[in-house]
Amino acid sequence: xxxxxxxxxxxxxxxxxxxxxxxxxxxxxxxxxxxxxxxxxxxxxxxxxxxxxxxxxxxxxxxxxxxxxxxxxxxxxxxxxxxxxxxxxxxxxxxxxxxxxxxxxxxxxxxxxxxxxxxxxxxxxxxxxxxxxxxxxxxxxxxxxxxxxxxxxxxxxxxxxxxxxxxxxxxxxxxxxxxxxxxxxxxxxxxxxxxxxxxxxxxxxxxxxxxxxxxxxxxxxxxxxxxxxxxxxxxxxxxxxxxxxxxxxxxxxxxxxxxxxxxxxxxxxxxxxxxxxxxxxxxxxxxxxxxxxxxxxxxxxxxxxxxxxxxxxxxxxxxx
Amino acid sequence: xxxxxxxxxxxxxxxxxxxxxxxxxxxxxxxxxxxxxxxxxxxxxxxxxxxxxxxxxxxxxxxxxxxxxxxxxxxxxxxxxxxxxxxxxxxxxxxxx
Numbered sequence: 001x002x003x004x005x006x007x008x009x010x011x012x013x014x015x016x017x018x019x020x021x022x023x024x025x026x027x028x029x030x031x032x033x034x035x036x037x038x039x040x041x042x043x044x045x046x047x048x049x050x051x052x053x054x055x056x057x058x059x060x061x062x063x064x065x066x067x068x069x070x071x072x073x074x075x076x077x078x079x080x081x082x083x084x085x086x087x088x089x090x091x092x093x094x095x096x097x098x099x100x101x102x103x104x105x106x107x108x109x110x111x112x113x114x115x116x117x118x119x120x121x122x123x124x125x126x127x128x129x130x131x132x133x134x135x136x137x138x139x140x141x142x143x144x145x146x147x148x149x150x151x152x153x154x155x156x157x158x159x160x161x162x163x164x165x166x167x168x169x170x171x172x173x174x175x176x177x178x179x180x181x182x183x184x185x186x187x188x189x190x191x192x193x194x195x196x197x198x199x200x201x202x203x204x205x206x207x208x209x210x211x212x213x214x215x216x217x218x219x220x221x222x223x224x225x226x227x228x229x230x231x232x233x234x235x236x237x238x239x240x241x242x243x244x245x246x247x248x249x250x251x252x253x254x255x256x257x258x259x260x261x262x263x264x265x266x267x268x269x270x271x272x273x274x275x276x277x278x279x280x281x282x283x284x285x286x287x288x289x290x291x292x293x294x295x296x297x298x299x300x301x302x303x304x305x306x307x308x309x310x311x312x313x314x315x316x317x318x319x320x
Numbered sequence: 321x322x323x324x325x326x327x328x329x330x331x332x333x334x335x336x337x338x339x340x341x342x343x344x345x346x347x348x349x350x351x352x353x354x355x356x357x358x359x360x361x362x363x364x365x366x367x368x369x370x371x372x373x374x375x376x377x378x379x380x381x382x383x384x385x386x387x388x389x390x391x392x393x394x395x396x397x398x399x400x401x402x403x404x405x406x407x408x409x410x411x412x413x414x415x416x417x
Binding site for chain 2: 089092093096097100101116119121122125128129159162163166167170196197198200201202205
């Protein structure tokens with residue numbers, strides 16, 4: 001039987017993070033489960049879902065999000081809930097915000113959380129914070145991430161670079177402020193505290209986001225898997241994702257998964273044979289390892305159904 | 321002759337006083353002009369910033385920096401309500417009470 005593990009090599013550093021991308025409805029969640037299940041046969045693996053639809057809870061019979069739950073021998077699962085995550089992040093700052101900005105006192109805690117949650121870009125920022133936490137979880141050898149819809153996922157992946165640009169600028173300004181303060185204090189013969197907490201925090205954040213940016217670009221540390229169906233829109237989105245990864249992140253996908261491919265006789269009967277063949281050939285010509293998962297008559301809804309997907313899997317192109 | 325000399329001295333004296341007055345007014349106005357230009361630049365930078373490349377800092381970075389900047393933000397917030405009374409602010413910065 002084909003092993004997915006061989007397609008995700010090299011895997012350097014722990015945890016190795018597998019990021020599964022693709023259009024909504026193409027089978028990202030089942031592919032993520034398939035990969036995580038297989039990886040967990042050799043090592044502790046955490047399957048994380050950033051997907052707001054939370055399908056993974058249903059698939060794996062997990063009752064609540066935001067907790068790491070063991071579902072099988074070495075397989076663990078964590079479903080992120082964006083509302084709860086935003087509350088978790090905001091609640092750390094609510095008292096401080098109310099203290100520093102008295103105008104916010106007209107809002108209660110819930111309103112501050114809501115105001116924060118619906119700010120443009122905050123959802124991506126919450127995902128980013130979780131992503132950073134995941135790269136630091138040394139207790140797992142593999143982390144497989146089922147991503148939210150493509151737009152949000154790609155914006156999240158580019159955020160560390162944006163953060164680093166901002167942090168460099170802020171550090172530059174802050175260093176000038178600290179230097180000026182020092183010169184003024186020395187000139188006036190005043191005592192001056194050299195340690196600046198804000199500058200320290202800025203250095204700390206720069207180190208963290210440099211680490212994340214480097215990890216996302218490290219072929220040995222992160223594997224990108226793109227899932228598509230042999231249909232016009234999913235294939236179009238797959239090309240968009242490839243172009244983003246190569247153009248913006250300067251990385252290559254390790255694996256392209258063409259999911260829900262009809263057997264030839266079924267495709268002929270449905271009148272989609274030509275279209276499907278065209279897309280399958282198109283994916284085969286891409287310079288990446290690609291696999292096909294055949295269409296199964298009853299869509300998988302539980303972990304045990306995933307085994308059937310493995311049986312229907314075959315390699316389309318093996319890239320050395 | 322004496323009256324004329326006295327008149328000239330007095331006229332020079334009043335001109336001198338008027339000059340000081342004018343200089344004080346002009347100095348105050350120039351300080352106000354400076355403040356006005358600064359406020360206008362700050363306001364336009366905030367409003368038009370996204371169009372001219374001055375983006376706002378990502379929210380999470382702002383939140384992370386709140387704690388170490390606590391004292392500075394407090395000073396900034398205490399200055400804000402006085403922003404309307406520019407003259408008072410100016411006088412206080414010159415050492416008035």
